[in-house]
Amino acid sequence: GAGVSQSPRYKVAKRGQDVALRCDPISGHVSLFWYQQALGQGPEFLTYFQNEAQLDKSGLPSDRFFAERPEGSVSTLKIQRTQQEDSAVYLCASSPRDHSYEQYFGPGTRLTVT
Amino acid sequence: GDSVTQMEGPVTLSEEAFLTINCTYTATGYPSLFWYVQYPGEGLQLLLKATKADDKGSNKGFEATYRKETTSFHLEKGSVQVSDSAVYFCALSDPKRGGSNYKLTFGKGTLLTVNP
Numbered sequence: 001g002a003g004v005s006q007s008p009r010y011k012v013a014k015r016g017q018d019v020a021l022r023c024d025p026i027s028g029h030v031s032l033f034w035y036q037q038a039l040g041q042g043p044e045f046l047t048y049f050q051n052e053a054q055l056d057k058s059g060l061p062s063d064r065f066f067a068e069r070p071e072g073s074v075s076t077l078k079i080q081r082t083q084q085e086d087s088a089v090y091l092c093a094s095s096p097r098d099h100s101y102e103q104y105f106g107p108g109t110r111l112t113v114t
Numbered sequence: 115g116d117s118v119t120q121m122e123g124p125v126t127l128s129e130e131a132f133l134t135i136n137c138t139y140t141a142t143g144y145p146s147l148f149w150y151v152q153y154p155g156e157g158l159q160l161l162l163k164a165t166k167a168d169d170k171g172s173n174k175g176f177e178a179t180y181r182k183e184t185t186s187f188h189l190e191k192g193s194v195q196v197s198d199s200a201v202y203f204c205a206l207s208d209p210k211r212g213g214s215n216y217k218l219t220f221g222k223g224t225l226l227t228v229n230p
Contacts, residue, residue: 003157004157031216033217033218035218040222040223041222041223042118042203042205042220042221042222042223043158043203043218043220044220045217045218045219048215048217055215056215056217059217091157091158093158095216101146101148101163101165101207101216102160103160103216103218105150105157105158105159106157107156107157108157
């Protein structure tokens with residue numbers, strides 16, 4: 001079956017532009033996570049959804065970052081007024097249950113802010 | 115807060131050599147521990163896991179044992195292959211009492227290159 005997909009795979013934005021990154025989780029997966037992976041670092045947690053409810057957004061680095069999952073499937077991570085420090089790979093992961101260690105990762109979106 | 119410290123790379127080995135990548139963790143609860151692998155050009159994949167003390171996770175010839183007394187989860191393989199070349203991440207999940215967020219806390223990753 002299809003895995004987690006993310007689009008676009010690569011995004012170049014000028015500083016100050018808004019961007020939207022899309023995640024299509026595995027069909028039927030309840031939980032969805034966003035992570036940010038800076039160059040040479042491990043992924044860092046941004047936010048977590050259980051169905052359409054955003055239950056944890058403690059990792060979002062500033063109020064310029066916003067995520068939604070309105071129908072409990074596709075999710076969008078939006079970054080407003082991008083800054084150079086936002087350059088990173090943004091990873092999405094989904095999980096079949098809300099109490100589960102199994103997270104299936106997408107290929108990521110590499111964002112470069114110039 | 116929770117944290118994972120893993121051996122810094124890069125690690126370069128010859129085929130059939132023995133591999134160890136060290137990983138230690140700090141957590142307030144009773145975490146589950148994981149090794150993820152990222153092959154070139156691909157997404158993160160779960161390699162193995164252990165959910166309680168003294169559990170041994172294993173997959174594709176890799177093993178790691180959850181050692182609570184030393185807060186460690188070192189990755190080992192007896193004989194590496196060229197196809198094992200990848201970045202390896204140690205991670206933990208420590209949902210707090212009553213919580214349902216199984217977010218992962220990762221180490222920085224270790225690049226392994228295996229030469230023929």
